[in-house]
Structure formats: C-alpha cells, structure tokens
Amino acid sequence: MLVNNMKFLLNRQFRCCIQTTSVRLLSTAVGGYSPQFKDNFKGNYDVIIAGGGMVGCSLACAMAKNSLLSNLRVLLLEASPESYYQPKPEYSNRVVALNQNTKSLMTSLNVWKHVENVRLQPVRYMQVWDASSDVMISFSSADMMDDDVAYIVENDLMLHAINTELLAVNSNINIVYNAKIQSYQLPKEAYPSTQSIVKMDNGDTYTCQLLIGADGANSAVRKAMGVQYLSWSYDQMGVVATLDLAEECTNTTAWQRWLPTGPIALLPLDSKRSSLVWCTWQDNAKQLLKLPEDQFVDALNDALWKQYPRSSSVETCTSWLSAGLKQAGMADGAARQLPPSVRGVAPASRAAFPLAFGHSTRYIAPGVALIGDAAHRVHPLAGQGVNLGFGDVKDLTELLAEAVYSGLDVAHPNWMQKYESVRQRHNVPTQVMIEVLHRLYTVDFLPVVLARSLGLQIANALQPIKKLIMAQAAT
Template identity: 30%
Template structure:
C-alpha cells in the first residue's frame, strides 16, 4: 500500500480514521524447511515497512476525499454501454464558441453512452475498471497472457493477539499470506489448485481454521533450519532460534476465528499490448494483472495512476490536449517497462515454486539465504517493498 501517493491527494487522513495496520516486519519461508528470510524496518532505518489497507477502506477514503474537494464533479452510477471517437476534422464551418457536440464532431472529445441513458463527453477516458475492462474492450486494445491453474481464497480472520508482521509461506500448491489489517484481525490470501480451493471454500469454519493454522506452522513440512556464524564456520539450528544474536524464525499467531465469508477467484497474467490510444488511458488491472504472491498488483496500479497524473499535469501546464496520444505515450513509456519487469519476476517465482524438485529446492533455498544474509540486497528488497525504490534487481 503506497501511503505517500494517498497522502499527496489528501486521502490518507480518511484511511487513518478506519481500520488499517502498519507492519514493521516481514517473514517469508517455504514448506521444505530450506528457505527462510526475514525483513525488519530497522534494517533500513525505518519505523515501518508498510501499511495494509482493505479495498473497501481505500475506496471509501478516496471517495470522501473526492467529494469534499473543490473540484467540479458529477458521479454517474451507471455502466458504460458504448464509447465513440471521431477522427480530427477541419475546424471550418463551426461557430466561434463550439458546443460539446461540435467538439465531439471535431474529434476533440470522446462520447460515452451510459446504461442510464446519459451521454458523457470527455477529453480523456481513464480505464480503471479492472481486469475485464469495458473501456479497454471498447477502445479495441488487445491483451496477451495466460491463466494460471490456480485459484486464490481470500478472507478475514481473527487472532487472540494483535499482529504486526506480514507473513508468507510457499506451499506445494501455492503461497499463503497472512497480512495484518488492524486490532486482532488479518487477511488471508491463499493460492492453490482449483479443486483444493473449492474444498477449502466449502469446508466447515472449524476445519478451515485448522487448515490455515496447519499451513502456517508445521503442515506440509518442517520449520526452516537457520544458519548462524560461529568461530568454527556455519552451525545449523532448528526452530525458534536467534540468528546472529538479532533475528529469529517465528511462527505466525494462531487463527481463532473466521471473520468474513471466503471468496475465491481464478488467477491469471494479462497485459495490454497498448496502455493508451486516442483519448483513452488504461491503469491498474485494466492494463495488467499479476500473480498475487507478493501483493504488488494494487501498488503497480497506484504507480500507474501517479505517472498518468503527472503526464496530464504536464500537458495542462503546456496547454496540450490531454487526450492526445503523443502526450499519453509519455505515461506508457514510464510505466510499461516497470510493469513488464515486475510481471516477469512474479511469473518466474510462481513457476519456480510450481515444481517440487530437489536441486530446484536447493536453488530456492540459496535465493532465500542470499536475500537474508547479503545486506545490500536485503536493504534494496526492503526499500522496494516499502515503496522507496523501483525494482531492486532492475534499477
């Protein structure tokens, strides 16, 4: 969750009035007992690594910010039926003060026909309507990608103690994440094959809680063995032990109650071939969807929105038509390479954990240990996760 961008637009004060959770630690490990790493805010001289905010809180906070602003605004609670763009035409033969229809006929506006019968005209249409984007479809922008043979189960759970750590464990069929959202509550994002997901969604609450606790503890395999330096070289220690006198593997807090319904959705990788066309720009899931294993999908969308806002502001300052493709291409040029790089990293990790193979398990363990013990790499990963840097391995 990129709090800085929400602070910039004035939405953060509304978020802080609702449920949210700052976290200062992240722990990532795998079911083989070979791979483990832990990140602390203090490693980069920070008090926190990030903040987890529920989608409904984000939406209500942004809406409150928008409604209380001095901006002229109209909200249409309707679906988009059609979108028309006319090519630019000659300016002759029209009045000195052209009407909205005149500007549309000149190709200076997009025309949106809504399901409630209203027509809306705009210099720029921003498609922020998700992975099944109607704006993208009507603009004729194609996508590439594939479906993963995985579904995700998401829900809210309750603990007997407060949680201040973001946890993720890689299991044979996909990762499970436990993310604090405030008080004694956390969100679960659990990836698995579709058959298992259907079973997890319909099983009793008690059985589901037991399965979650099992997945976050000794289920599927042992706790990681962690290494510490000693005068004689490397010594191997198991369980809740101190690493170099400073860090230790910890077991996540037990789940005691299911606090929401369980939702299930299929996972896919999808990328728009173009982010922009004349008078149209795509942001977030409308332009790209990624595997949720690192929780970066929404942050990529925030970065898109920030970059597009910057391009629009530059266009207004220069007196440029904000719907012109040449202006919008600046946004695409900034975001497309960064998004493709992140998609490649996440897809690679997903594929690497889709196979249980001895040599590959050892390679994954080495990657974990590098992320844990190589200080510069660890700091860059933390800086990226907390939103301070771009991709740690590609900048």
C-alpha cells in the same frame, strides 16, 4: 516561467472554446449515428474516467486536487450504486497491503488521514518461508528503512477515504453511479481527432477528448482499443477470510509461507485478528469454502505449521551455506519468528477470487489511456496489484499536468506516450518478477527447489539485496 504561464492561460481559453464548439459540432455530427443518440446526449467532457474502483476514483481525486487540472471537465462513470461506508467492529474480508509510495500519494491527496481516522495496521516485520526447506527471508522496518514495511487497509475503507476527499473538493468532477457503460466508439483517426463516444446501457451518451479506462481486469475500454492483451489464468483462487488468532499479540508481522500449492499469507489487522489470502488450486479453494468452520481452521493451521517432505540433498546444501554465512558473520536465517496459530474464522468472511495474469501491450491509443487492473493484473503473492495502479495515477496526473501547463491538449500524444513508457518501464519488470517467483515456487523439481532455497538464503544474508527488493516493492 512567464512564457509557460501565458501558454497555459492561452491553452485554457482555447480549450474552453474548443469545448463549446465541440458540443455544438457534436449536435450536428450526431445525426449521423442515430436519432436516439441526439435525444440522449448528456454532455461533452475533457476527460471521462470509466470505472470508479480504487484506481479510477483516486485519479479523479488527484485531478481535482491538481491546480493545473482542476478546471478540466471530468466525468467519472461507475456501474455500482454509490456505497455508504459505515465503520463496523468486524473487518471486511477484502484488504490490501499498501506500500510507502501509495501512502505518499494518499497523504499528498489528504486521503490518508481519512484512513487513519478509522483504522489501518502497519506491517513492521515480514517473514516469508518455504515449506519445502528450512530457508526464509525476513524484512524488518527497523533494520531496513525509517518507516513501516507496508499498511493493511480494507478495500471499502480505502475507497471511502478517496471518495470523502474527492467530494470535499469543489471541482469540475461529475460522478455518476449506477452508470453501466454499454459500449465505446473510439476515434478512428489519430490525433487531433480524439473524440470518443461513450454509450450507457440506459441509452445515454457522453463524449470526451480523453477516455481513461479504469474499468478493471476485464476492461471493455481495453477491448475497444483492440490492443494485444497477454493473459493467462493461474487455475488458482485466492481464498480470503478474517481470522481470530489464538493469542493476543502486537501483531505487526505479515507472514507468508510458500506451500507446494501456492502461497498462504496472514496480514495483520489488529492485536487479535489477521486477514487471510490463501492462494491454491481452484478445486481446493472451493472445498476450503465449503468446510465447516473448525475443519477450515484445522486446514489453515496445518498449512502454516505442517512439515512437508524435504529432500536430504537440499537440507545438506542449505545447512552448509548456513554454516558458511554464520562463519562470515552474516544472517544465516536461523533467527526466525514463529507464525501465530489461528483459533477461528469470522462468520461469513470466507470468499474466493480467481487469479490471473494480464498485460496490455499498449496502455494508450489516440485519446485513450488505461490505468490499474485494466492495464496490468498480477498474482497477489507480492501485494502489488493496486499499488501499481496508484503508481499509474500518480504518473498520469503529473504528466497530464505538465502537458496542460506547457500548452498541450489533454489528449496530445507526447504526454500519453511518456505515460505509457514510464509506467511500462516500472510495471513490466514488477510483473515479470512476480511471475518468476510464482513459477519458482509452484514446482517441486529438485534442482529448482535447491536453487531457490540457496538464492533465498543468500538474499536474506545480504542487506543490500533485501533493500533493493524493498525499494522495488515500495514504488
């Protein structure tokens, strides 16, 4: 322990020297790039985080709060202007379902209390059902876990909560808003020469030892790394809106119905409002945005309630299985709840976002690491996207702190390789699972409909399987 502490202190001292030296070295080195570069050089940092979305800001906050990392010089660059959050009676149309792991991370960072002080809605029951058959699966917090299934939080409130805590910490983190990064010059050689040059569109330039790409799905950091990126568009859009329910109720249930065009989900906001995520083909999504309000509400209620054509063979097989499960004393899926009807849609709350899959085969390069949507992008059907990003933040912070504690440099390949391996081991199976679900439910080929219906019925009857699904979704 003592040896480790000494190593850590020595490393800090050493890093301070390196930092000053590298700024000096840079002033000599810059002459080689361009005369402008020298004039607009704004500083050398240990870490630059490119992108101040929910994931980038939470990394800055986690680093500021970690006693082993709080002495690092960190710069967060965000293209958008600084936003000033004002609680309003109406809800934002952009919400996320956050899992228990995210809640633990945000609680440990003191961020969760800022969300709770404004508003969030717990999800205590979740029902997912298929429009092509009678089967469904449900998850109840009372049956399966000691805590809620998930929490619905508005994106802007989440960002505000993270930033409130980030600004409250007296740390070495600098934040620059309205800071659009134009290009990156990444280290050409392997460790230990890991200095990256970050060029802003106003001509300013920064350098750093470790560059973190938290710049979203179209990440320019990822492009500069030159890594392979596996991606495809779903040709679908997620239509979002804030909905008024026909009747007031406890409203702690998340509903998801699989339509032949994609899933439609209602996420609870309060006793009379829910948030919509309706994934459908691009043309259909654009039409839904144009519909007059009453026609949109009719289309929505149709999507939740309409009986779709069903195959008699699937019906027969699922009712046999249902009878068998009932005889065995297991859940046969008959005890279902009915989804709410929608009465109206909040003015100007409809919007649509393109949906795509993305997987960066590498999350790291010398002196560079990717987090959040920059590294992985998923279909919103399982509400996992930003939860995966927050998982990256947690693991990256812990591994970097361990590395610094044991005397390693911030861009040392040992911890970075561990980061990539730990995160890909979690993120890739989750991405595959979501992809399989998406493909299973967007076909109406009879054997597939039969297989998925029986599979869902069995999963619903077997508590250990449901617990396994919940455990994967919660991490």
